[in-house]
Amino acid sequence: MATYIGFLRAINLGAKRKFPKAAIAKAVEAAGFTEVETYINTGNVRFDTTLRSRAKIEAALEKAFEAEAGFAVPTIVFTQKELSAIADEAASYGHGGKHYVSLLKDVPTAAAVKALEETSTADEVARVGGRAVHLLLGENYHEARLTNAAIEKQLGIATNRNLTVIRALAEKWC
Template sequence: MATYIAFLRAINLGAKRKFPKDAIKAAVEAAGCTNVETYINTGNVRFDSTMRSRARIEAALEKAFLEDRGFEVPTIVFTPKELRAIAEEAAGFGHGGRHYVSLLKDDPTAEAIKAVEDLSTAEEVARVGGRAVHLLLGANYHEARLTNAAVEKKLGVSTNRNLTVIEALADRWGA
């Protein structure tokens, strides 16, 4: 039995994509996972599974979420060790502004990494490390040009969390 952390994309946005924590927990358990725990209502869930393939786990969870909610919920899975590495990498940036992390479903190609990092400006910087894109932004996230949507255009499905959440999850669930 191994432990994993799943990040759900685009839930609790508007009236039609509601997915409360208790319902997430029940759906993850319905997918055959145990020791399920959620953290805040943005789609962060830790669980144990006998499955070993990340793609298989993501597919099983996405199927359970679709059956439970009636809408697709892209799901991105990491191991606790991978999450800890993302948080540790972030600490090395020493950025004084807003720091967000886009978590990628798939491994990016070298060309795609270059394309997203080339979007950087003096005020907004993207740094890719594995399946995580660190977005180092100015004071106002809502005015940023370098967003999760921009990351998805270059690197595919991703979901975004602020560094505070990533660090809290790494402290709580990281290896």
């Protein structure tokens, strides 16, 4: 058995995409995974499985989530080691402002990473490490150009969490 952490994209936004923690856990168990736990109501789930293929795990979860919620739920899965590395990498930036992490479904190309990182400014910095984009934002973070939507336009499907959540999950589940 291996433990994975899944991040659900675009749930609990507006009236039509509600997907409570209990329903998420039910769907994960229905997909055949065990030792299921959720953390806050933003689509974070820990589970064990005998599957080893990330693509197969994500596909099984997405099928179960759509069956339970009634809408597509893109899902991004990491191993415990990968999540720990993302949390650890954040410390290397020493950023005192707002720090968000966009978690990517697929590894971006070197050209796409270079293009994204070149859009950085003094107040908005993007640093890509594997399937994680660290968004280091200044005081006007609520007006930032570097958002998860911008990341998705350049690098594909992503979901965003603030660094506090990433660190809490790494501490709790890794």
